[in-house]
Amino acid sequence: MRIAPFLVSAIITTGLVFALNKPWGDKVPMPLGKFLSPQFGIWQNAEQADNDFSADLKLQGLNGKVEVFLDDRLVPHIFADDDGDAAFVQGYLHAKFRLWQMEFQTFAAAGRVSEIIGDEALAYDRTKRRLGMIYAAENMLKEIEANPNTKKAVDSYTAGVNSYINSLKESQLPIEYKLLNYKPEPWTNLKSALFVKQMTETLAGAVDDLPLTNARSFFSDDELKILFPQVPDSLEPIIPKGTVFPKPTVVPVKPAGADSIYLGKKDTAQLVDLYQPDPNNGSNNWAVAGSKTKSGAPILCNDPHLELSLPSIWYEMQVTTSTMNAYGVSFPGIPGIVIGFNDSVAFGFTNSQRDVRDYYEIKFKDDSRQQYWFNSAWKDATMRPEIIKVRGKPDIIDSVAYTVFGPVMYDKTFPADTISFKEKNLAVRWSAHDPSNELLMWYYLDRAKNYDDYHNAIKYFSCPSQNMAFASKRGDIAIWQQGHMPALWDRQGVYVMPGFDSSYMWQDYIPMEENPHVVNPERGFVSSANQRPADSTYPYFIPGKYDLYRGYTINKRLGELQKITPQDMMNLHNENYNAFAQMMRPILLKYTDENKLSADEKKMVDMVRNWNLKNDYDEKAATVYQTWFDSLEVVVWSDELTKAKGLYPSERTLVEALLRDSAFKYIDDINTPEKETLNDAVTAALKKATPELMDEDKNDKLTWGKHKNTTIYHLLRTSAMPFARPSLHVGGGQHIVNAVQHSHGPSWRMIVQLTDKIEAYGVYPGGQSGNPGSKYYDSFVDKWAAGKYYTIWFMHAGDKLDKKVKWKMIFDKL
Amino acid sequence: MKFFNSVLLTALLSFIAGVYISYWWFFAVVAFLVAVLIHQRGFKAFFAGFLGLFILWFILAFWMDNANDGVLSVKIASLLPLGGSKWMLLIITAIIGGLVAGFAALSGSYLRSSSSKK
Numbered sequence: 001m002r003i004a005p006f007l008v009s010a011i012i013t014t015g016l017v018f019a020l021n022k023p024w025g026d027k028v029p030m031p032l033g034k035f036l037s038p039q040f041g042i043w044q045n046a047e048q049a050d051n052d053f054s055a056d057l058k059l060q061g062l063n064g065k066v067e068v069f070l071d072d073r074l075v076p077h078i079f080a081d082d083d084g085d086a087a088f089v090q091g092y093l094h095a096k097f098r099l100w101q102m103e104f105q106t107f108a109a110a111g112r113v114s115e116i117i118g119d120e121a122l123a124y125d126r127t128k129r130r131l132g133m134i135y136a137a138e139n140m141l142k143e144i145e146a147n148p149n150t151k152k153a154v155d156s157y158t159a160g161v162n163s164y165i166n167s168l169k170e171s172q173l174p175i176e177y178k179l180l181n182y183k184p185e186p187w188t189n190l191k192s193a194l195f196v197k198q199m200t201e202t203l204a205g206a207v208d209d210l211p212l213t214n215a216r217s218f219f220s221d222d223e224l225k226i227l228f229p230q231v232p233d234s235l236e237p238i239i240p241k242g243t244v245f246p247k248p249t250v251v252p253v254k255p256a257g258a259d260s261i262y263l264g265k266k267d268t269a270q271l272v273d274l275y276q277p278d279p280n281n282g283s284n285n286w287a288v289a290g291s292k293t294k295s296g297a298p299i300l301c302n303d304p305h306l307e308l309s310l311p312s313i314w315y316e317m318q319v320t321t322s323t324m325n326a327y328g329v330s331f332p333g334i335p336g337i338v339i340g341f342n343d344s345v346a347f348g349f350t351n352s353q354r355d356v357r358d359y360y361e362i363k364f365k366d367d368s369r370q371q372y373w374f375n376s377a378w379k380d381a382t383m384r385p386e387i388i389k390v391r392g393k394p395d396i397i398d399s400v401a402y403t404v405f406g407p408v409m410y411d412k413t414f415p416a417d418t419i420s421f422k423e424k425n426l427a428v429r430w431s432a433h434d435p436s437n438e439l440l441m442w443y444y445l446d447r448a449k450n451y452d453d454y455h456n457a458i459k460y461f462s463c464p465s466q467n468m469a470f471a472s473k474r475g476d477i478a479i480w481q482q483g484h485m486p487a488l489w490d491r492q493g494v495y496v497m498p499g500f501d502s503s504y505m506w507q508d509y510i511p512m513e514e515n516p517h518v519v520n521p522e523r524g525f526v527s528s529a530n531q532r533p534a535d536s537t538y539p540y541f542i543p544g545k546y547d548l549y550r551g552y553t554i555n556k557r558l559g560e561l562q563k564i565t566p567q568d569m570m571n572l573h574n575e576n577y578n579a580f581a582q583m584m585r586p587i588l589l590k591y592t593d594e595n596k597l598s599a600d601e602k603k604m605v606d607m608v609r610n611w612n613l614k615n616d617y618d619e620k621a622a623t624v625y626q627t628w629f630d631s632l633e634v635v636v637w638s639d640e641l642t643k644a645k646g647l648y649p650s651e652r653t654l655v656e657a658l659l660r661d662s663a664f665k666y667i668d669d670i671n672t673p674e675k676e677t678l679n680d681a682v683t684a685a686l687k688k689a690t691p692e693l694m695d696e697d698k699n700d701k702l703t704w705g706k707h708k709n710t711t712i713y714h715l716l717r718t719s720a721m722p723f724a725r726p727s728l729h730v731g732g733g734q735h736i737v738n739a740v741q742h743s744h745g746p747s748w749r750m751i752v753q754l755t756d757k758i759e760a761y762g763v764y765p766g767g768q769s770g771n772p773g774s775k776y777y778d779s780f781v782d783k784w785a786a787g788k789y790y791t792i793w794f795m796h797a798g799d800k801l802d803k804k805v806k807w808k809m810i811f812d813k814l
Numbered sequence: 815m816k817f818f819n820s821v822l823l824t825a826l827l828s829f830i831a832g833v834y835i836s837y838w839w840f841f842a843v844v845a846f847l848v849a850v851l852i853h854q855r856g857f858k859a860f861f862a863g864f865l866g867l868f869i870l871w872f873i874l875a876f877w878m879d880n881a882n883d884g885v886l887s888v889k890i891a892s893l894l895p896l897g898g899s900k901w902m903l904l905i906i907t908a909i910i911g912g913l914v915a916g917f918a919a920l921s922g923s924y925l926r927s928s929s930s931k932k
Contacts, residue, residue, distance in 0.1 A: 013842060013846075013918045016913060017839045028895075032910065033914065034839075036875075038870075038871050038874035038875045039838070040832070043878045046886040048882060049882060169836070170836060721892070721893075722888075723889060
């Protein structure tokens with residue numbers, strides 16, 4: 001009579017297996033049995049410390065043999081005859097070392113995160129769909145596939161990624177799949193386009209149109225011109241001042257009546273963008289001519305500032321084929337070398353910050369959103385159904401209306417609940433929707449031999465427009481702000497525009513030859529740091545989210561330096577000098593009523609007074625200064641801006657306004673009968689900031705480094721803190737050349753001296769492996785944090801037996 | 815001897831099953847079958863199954879962790895609420911394998927006893 005006990009224990013067994021095969025909620029979101037099984041789960045991701053990466057692979061899809069030499073940092077040097085084979089192997093290696101990240105990022109780009117984590121990502125996904133991210137990627141893909149070179153590259157790349165995915169056993173899946181309990185799907189060419197569009201949104205997606213429109217309910221356009229000025233006083237533009245620009249060949253026409261219908265309208269957009277890219281996304285790049293270097297050869301430097309993440313956005317590699325030999329960093333997700341150099345030239349990028357995204361107000365005939373009023377008639381909208389899969393729930397279909405401007409991003413159906421919304425339909429016009437083939441630029445750039453090749457290559461780049469620094473062995477240096485940028489009439493697109501006729505549409509693009517550029521300038525260097533590219537003499541209206549102070553510091557330093565060495569450039573990358581504080585500190589010190597201060601407050605003033613203006617890790621004064629300034633911003637702006645529901649003017653605008661006029665109108669607190677002076681404001685700001693600062697000091701958190709607490713998060717952010725690198729010992733910050741903020745900053749530092757034998761240095765805050773169970777996951781982080789560099793090994797075909805080769809992967813056709 | 819054999823056989827066959835069969839829980843079937851084949855009374859069968867997998871999973875995990883220099887285990891032991899203790903992670907891993915195999919073996923033992931009494 002053992003049937004009852006048998007049944008009981010059998011039920012317990014299956015129940016246990018069942019329970020261990022399912023997620024357990026927030027603390028244990030993964031199926032614990034599968035997750036901990038040594039033969040299937042995470043222990044399989046514990047890469048051997050002395051892992052042998054050598055391999056001999058015969059794969060379908062290759063045309064010939066490809067050799068990959070891995071050095072001791074796990075940087076692959078690919079040697080292939082055929083360009084397609086090189087792209088195939090690049091895809092294979094990206095997938096081998098970064099599969100989860102590249103798939104996750106393209107899911108994020110396409111608004112498919114709900115598929116992985118459930119409906120908490122629904123608002124995010126709908127935002128992506130309604131911005132037209134997939135639509136943009138589809139438009140791009142058509143162009144990519146219309147060009148034989150880029151078609152071959154993405155086809156081969158996709159085949160390489162899929163070759164790796166298909167070789168994977170479940171036990172070998174990257175750890176994040178095990179954590180979130182899902183599996184990779186096949187890679188497609190569209191995903192490469194989606195990756196580019198994700199970067200495009202990061203770099204060319206930021207807009208202030210909605211908050212500025214809201215602010216117009218309180219301020220006039222003239223007032224907003226002062227609060228959000230186009231040309232800062234202390235601008236050190238990319239194109240040296242005094243450069244004469246040719247007369248514009250395109251003259252956009254301001255619509256009749258725009259002053260009253262558009263600029264003079266007391267309007268409000270009634271909503272804010274749900275997701276906006278980090279305004280700090282920026283970068284530094286510069287190139288110095290041989291006349292200024294010790295070696296006599298040009299040096300090119302670049303450090304792109306992005307959200308720092310593990311796995312890193314970058315993957316370092318060299319690709320050598322019969323048509324190219326380029327070294328640098330690549331994006332897991334697309335073929336090619338993105339920032340780097342080849343035998344003849346070097347290239348690097350910063351973001352242009354130009355505004356290429358505008359909103360138009362649309363009037364629909366009825367709730368069906370099928371027709372909208374345009375040029376005095378009802379015009380049909382194209383409905384694009386977006387099917388959003390939601391994990392554990394039924395699909396959601398979000399229908400988006402497309403107009404002549406682009407998708408209607410906000411309408412009656414979105415955003416729901418979260419934000420008050422008043423029957424206003426906003427279509428988005430975004431240059432990222434226009435057909436373009438950015439991959440073609442890299443195709444030519446990786447193979448460029450000289451300035452002309454570079455100039456030809458960059459014309460294929462539309463969006464996100466970039467400042468493209470260049471240097472060649474022949475001795476040329478150049479920088480172009482390149483992209484497809486609308487020619488706007490004055491104030492066009494600053495606010496939400498009327499969408500009822502064609503007169504407010506973008507009329508034309510600025511011809512490439514009229515984009516700001518400078519080639520071999522007399523001063524012997526070119527540079528950019530996200531500042532406005534040119535002073536007010538540039539003949540087009542070019543709004544944007546520009547930076548100011550990094551460019552100021554870089555240009556000043558490059559102007560002073562002579563006989564420049566790569567070491568000088570490393571020092572400049574890691575420069576913690578704060579030009580913003582240099583300009584602002586005199587105002588704070590001059591207008592503080594020191595006789596009204598307590599001992600603690602006085603101590604704070606003294607710290608700022610005696611500060612060396614460097615945001616080094618151990619500087620307490622840097623924290624005091626910044627907190628004091630932040631507090632001053634609140635004192636000055638909060639009264640008006642709370643009423644205006646707008647955004648605060650930038651830090652530089654406040655500094656420059658106060659430098660110009662110590663009786664600046666907005667100093668007065670409009671909520672009090674008294675008239676506050678700058679003395680009142682500065683002193684009040686200090687008094688407000690001091691308790692917080694004293695508290696930080698008491699808890700040993702006042703030093704700048706501890707205050708900002710630089711942390712490189714895993715892409716899953718706070719839900720995967722053990723995969724992050726918290727509390728790094730790094731100085732720097734916003735407005736500083738060494739732009740390391742809390743979790744944002746130089747994502748790759750590169751210095752290339754174009755001597756006969758190229759001398760190059762590089763480092764990024766991550767590691768070549770995306771596997772948190774690999775010692776190569778974060779192996780570069782400490783070097784990066786210390787401001788040091790690896791000497792880049794630019795391998796040549798004759799080096800195949802060199803001792804620097806640690807592992808060798810041989811790929812051949814099956 | 816019976817006990818020792820079933821522990822060893824459970825561990826060995828479970829390992830082989832893990833290499834060739836792509837269900838992480840297939841060792842439960844193995845432990846069950848071993849308990850049917852090498853019949854022992856309830857508690858002993860449970861304990862043999864438990865020990866077989868406890869030892870197998872502990873050794874495998876320990877060996878992989880060791881080759882990994884403990885890079886991953888500490889992170890996972892922080893991700894799961896285990897206070898960053900890799901020993902806790904190793905033991906929990908082994909206990910999970912052991913429990914499933916133990917109950918599977920117990921079922922096997924009861925099946926055999928029920929059928930033999932017919």
